[in-house]
Amino acid sequence: MSVDSSTPLFQSLLKGTELSFTRLQQDYEQYAPDNWRKTAFTLFAAAILTHFISVAIWRLYLSPLAKIPGPKLAGLTFLYEAYYEVILGGQYFKRVAEMHEQYGPIVRVTPDEVHWNDPEFIDTIYPTTGRKTNKPEWFSKRTGTPDSIVSTPGHDLHRRRRNALNSFFSVASIRRLDIVMKEYTEKMLNRMEKISKSNNQVLQFHHMFKACASDVITIYAFGECFGFMELEDFGWSFFESTDEFFFLTHLFFLIPGLVQIAQNAPAWILKKIIPALGELRDRQDWWLNKVREIRTSPNPERVKSTIFEGIINSPLPASEKEDQRLASEAQLVVFAGEGTTAYSLTCALYHLLDNPTDLATLKAELKASNLDPTKIPSINDVEALPFLNAVIQEAVRLHPGVMARQVRISPETPILYTDKQSGKDYVIPPGTITSMSPLDTHMNESAFENAYAFKPERWIENPLLTRYFHGFSKGTRGCVGMTLARREMAIILASIFLKYDLYTGQSGPTLELYDTDRARDIDANSDYIIPVPAKGSKGLQVLIRN
Numbered sequence: 147m148s149v150d151s152s153t154p155l156f157q158s159l160l161k162g163t164e165l166s167f168t169r170l171q172q173d174y175e176q177y178a179p180d181n182w183r184k185t186a187f188t189l190f191a192a193a194i195l196t197h198f199i200s201v202a203i204w205r206l207y208l209s210p211l212a213k214i215p216g217p218k219l220a221g222l223t224f225l226y227e228a229y230y231e232v233i234l235g236g237q238y239f240k241r242v243a244e245m246h247e248q249y250g251p252i253v254r255v256t257p258d259e260v261h262w263n264d265p266e267f268i269d270t271i272y273p274t275t276g277r278k279t280n281k282p283e284w285f286s287k288r289t290g291t292p293d294s295i296v297s298t299p300g301h302d303l304h305r306r307r308r309n310a311l312n313s314f315f316s317v318a319s320i321r322r323l324d325i326v327m328k329e330y331t332e333k334m335l336n337r338m339e340k341i342s343k344s345n346n347q348v349l350q351f352h353h354m355f356k357a358c359a360s361d362v363i364t365i366y367a368f369g370e371c372f373g374f375m376e377l378e379d380f381g382w383s384f385f386e387s388t389d390e391f392f393f394l395t396h397l398f399f400l401i402p403g404l405v406q407i408a409q410n411a412p413a414w415i416l417k418k419i420i421p422a423l424g425e426l427r428d429r430q431d432w433w434l435n436k437v438r439e440i441r442t443s444p445n446p447e448r449v450k451s452t453i454f455e456g457i458i459n460s461p462l463p464a465s466e467k468e469d470q471r472l473a474s475e476a477q478l479v480v481f482a483g484e485g486t487t488a489y490s491l492t493c494a495l496y497h498l499l500d501n502p503t504d505l506a507t508l509k510a511e512l513k514a515s516n517l518d519p520t521k522i523p524s525i526n527d528v529e530a531l532p533f534l535n536a537v538i539q540e541a542v543r544l545h546p547g548v549m550a551r552q553v554r555i556s557p558e559t560p561i562l563y564t565d566k567q568s569g570k571d572y573v574i575p576p577g578t579i580t581s582m583s584p585l586d587t588h589m590n591e592s593a594f595e596n597a598y599a600f601k602p603e604r605w606i607e608n609p610l611l612t613r614y615f616h617g618f619s620k621g622t623r624g625c626v627g628m629t630l631a632r633r634e635m636a637i638i639l640a641s642i643f644l645k646y647d648l649y650t651g652q653s654g655p656t657l658e659l660y661d662t663d664r665a666r667d668i669d670a671n672s673d674y675i676i677p678v679p680a681k682g683s684k685g686l687q688v689l690i691r692n
């Protein structure tokens with residue numbers, strides 16, 4: 147059938163269709179964009195919700211870690227840890243200790259990390275041989291030293307990097323420290339004498355110990371130092387700036403890219419955004435410049451006896467020997483060597499002044515060793531003093547200078563654990579983050595009787611106790627500077643107590659605790675990798691008389 151398009155009927159139909167179409171078009175233009183946006187938004191929200199619900203179901207019910215005891219929220223989200231670390235300020239270690247009291251020796255502390263408080267399990271988590279030990283990729287975000295050994299995620303690269311450093315920290319090598327230690331301990335005793343003759347005879351010892359430890363390790367690593375021991379205030383603002391960096395470590399973990407800004411932003415921008423980090427940046431620039439100066443020095447002796455000799459002469463590839471990586475390694479060694487040693491020294495000094503019987507035992511040991519009280523003892527001298535070394539061990543047990551959870555990953559082998567209390571067996575799959583904290587283990591009464599008490603003699607009465615000690619961590623990734631730190635602390639403490647007695651009203655060189663309270667000023671109150679005392683604390687204060 148043919149249609150005559152000129153008929154009025156057809157014309158009105160056509161008009162009607164045109165009108166409807168135009169209205170449709172208007173309607174579409176008026177509403178469609180909104181509908182389209184709404185639909186897209188709804189789909190997006192649904193996708194996000196589905197993602198979160200699937201992640202939640204996986205983490206809480208399907209993951210191999212779902213059966214590990216612990217609070218559901220800790221297994222569900224990293225925000226649980228972040229609340230304690232960022233909002234409450236380095237308080238997760240206290241919550242983790244409570245979890246162990248509530249749930250037993252094995253707990254899930256984050257969606258992908260299992261934590262133990264079982265002194266018998268140290269060697270399994272921190273093996274020396276037998277299996278590989280990785281670290282999580284995020285570790286470098288917290289430490290801010292991405293190319294250094296402490297942050298190297300993979301076992302094999304870590305081994306190669308560490309081998310290049312090992313000889314620098316060997317017992318034979320650190321004997322070189324005798325001359326440096328003599329010079330800096332003398333400086334320290336002179337400063338103490340000067341303070342004893344001033345109007346204010348009270349010294350905040352951690353200021354001086356940090357300056358001394360920093361100068362010593364920087365000389366050891368670079369062949370020269372900042373000279374903090376020469377400064378009236380022991381360069382305190384520099385150390386406050388370093389502490390500021392540590393205070394940001396939990397935020398670094400939470401906010402991607404923040405640590406890169408703190409490390410790499412041009413100095414003038416950094417000093418505007420986070421002025422407190424300004425002096426740390428000055429030190430970092432100094433380290434980097436020293437690296438360049440040392441490696442380009444025309445004097446071949448310049449690189450010798452610095453930390454870089456081992457790395458530059460190692461079989462590591464050229465990319466491993468670039469300035470930035472060497473500076474990162476140097477930054478680690480200085481960071482790791484100054485605050486930790488100073489903190490342990492401060493704690494050891496506090497306990498000796500707080501426990502006259504222990505101080506008397508130490509003084510008797512020093513006297514019996516026939517050391518010349520007018521001379522700084524050598525490394526050999528202090529190695530032969532068992533009680534002094536027990537004092538140091540006990541100080542690090544009670545106050546580990548690195549208090550953060552010591553995280554490790556077994557990349558290939560599952561970790562098997564039997565909870566002896568409940569009889570339950572656990573299989574932790576390869577790739578899981580596993581950890582222990584020295585403060586938890588060291589406060590565990592099953593290993594250390596009367597754990598909170600300072601009892602150096604426990605190490606002499608029962609040398610096997612060392613198997614429960616991980617103040618310097620253990621295994622392939624344990625502290626490379628342990629031997630150095632122990633000797634340094636021993637020389638400083640021996641020198642102080644060869645000269646000074648505890649004040650009991652007598653004349654002569656004496657020391658006396660001044661307004662120092664263990665819970666407030668010595669014990670760890672917050673965990674920022676390094677232990678931090680209570681707010682407002684002035685740390686260990688000692689009155690020096692001569």
Ligand code: HEM
Nearest residue numbers: 295296482483486487490547548552618619625626627631
């Ligand atoms: C009382 C003093 C010290 C304590 C308590 C201490 C503690 C520790 C701990 C617990 C670790 C392992 C960290 C982890 O598991 O991630 C460590 C690693 C390390 N420490 Fe120390 N440390 C001290 C002194 C020193 C000194 C003086 C140096 C250097 C001169 C140093 C250099 C290092 C380095 C380079 C690492 C990384 C090792 C690696 O990953 O292979 N430490 N330290």
